[in-house]
Amino acid sequence: MQLNLSTDIALRTLIYLGQKGSPATIAQVSEAFDISKTHLMKVVMTLVAANLLISERGRNGGIRLARDARDIPIGEVVRQMENNLALVACMKEQVADDICPLMPACHLRGVLFKAQQAFLTTLDESSLADILATQTK
Amino acid sequence: MQLNLSTDIALRTLIYLGQKGSPATIAQVSEAFDISKTHLMKVVMTLVAANLLISERGRNGGIRLARDARDIPIGEVVRQMENNLALVACMKEQVADDICPLMPACHLRGVLFKAQQAFLTTLDESSLADILATQTK
Numbered sequence: 001m002q003l004n005l006s007t008d009i010a011l012r013t014l015i016y017l018g019q020k021g022s023p024a025t026i027a028q029v030s031e032a033f034d035i036s037k038t039h040l041m042k043v044v045m046t047l048v049a050a051n052l053l054i055s056e057r058g059r060n061g062g063i064r065l066a067r068d069a070r071d072i073p074i075g076e077v078v079r080q081m082e083n084n085l086a087l088v089a090c091m092k093e094q095v096a097d098d099i100c101p102l103m104p105a106c107h108l109r110g111v112l113f114k115a116q117q118a119f120l121t122t123l124d125e126s127s128l129a130d131i132l133a134t135q136t137k
Numbered sequence: 138m139q140l141n142l143s144t145d146i147a148l149r150t151l152i153y154l155g156q157k158g159s160p161a162t163i164a165q166v167s168e169a170f171d172i173s174k175t176h177l178m179k180v181v182m183t184l185v186a187a188n189l190l191i192s193e194r195g196r197n198g199g200i201r202l203a204r205d206a207r208d209i210p211i212g213e214v215v216r217q218m219e220n221n222l223a224l225v226a227c228m229k230e231q232v233a234d235d236i237c238p239l240m241p242a243c244h245l246r247g248v249l250f251k252a253q254q255a256f257l258t259t260l261d262e263s264s265l266a267d268i269l270a271t272q273t274k
Contacts, residue, residue, distance in 0.1 A: 033238070100149065108152065114259055115259040122251055122252040
């Protein structure tokens with residue numbers, strides 16, 4: 001049970017910017033976490049498209065949080081970054097009936113969906129600001 | 138966000154045996170799901186060690202559920218099979234302080250642990266019997 005590396009990078013980039021309190025360059029973030037600029041750029045593009053980051057050009061440019069840290073729920077970051085929320089093969093959006101001989105007399109998908117919702121809902125209870133807090137909530 | 142293939146195989150093996158209602162051979166299960174006998178054997182050994190399956194030798198041997206399906210919580214199966222519950226690198230049991238420059242001023246681990254507990258607790262609310270039920274609970 002693991003999150004994608006891209007999700008990990010996204011969360012750490014947001015936390016880094018939140019801790020820094022000012023814009024940072026791609027080079028600064030990639031050096032801080034020892035990750036490739038190419039991978040980081042892809043993650044940043046997804047975060048910009050999701051209105052979680054703003055990317056500005058120019059001498060004082062860089063990337064910065066698009067919203068106050070209190071308005072960035074962790075569940076939203078994970079949903080945006082995990083392009084595949086299928087915990088097992090039969091949870092994929094388009095599943096052929098013959099993917100598994102257990103179907104349709106099997107309620108595994110429903111049970112896993114419910115647990116995943118509990119996971120994401122719990123993440124939504126915490127914002128980026130909670131993660132940055134110097135004292136545990 | 139995905140479960141290991143071994144967890145997927147474990148869940149499907151238990152559901153298969155529950156639906157069948159009688160012992161099955163490794164060959165029968167591996168054919169049903171088109172998975173390798175070697176991988177299946179490893180999964181079965183873990184399930185036997187976890188007191189979820191019983192493996193019997195002999196002419197009428199095979200594998201069968203070790204308990205009534207109502208006494209097999211899905212959360213227990215997932216915990217037994219997922220040998221790495223670390224959603225991100227810093228959640229691993231032994232983490233060097235220098236794994237991430239954000240530590241220790243970062244509460245991400247705590248937030249992810251809490252969400253993972255919600256995931257597993259929700260899975261514990263369903264048993265193998267619920268997954269086998271012909272009507273949705």
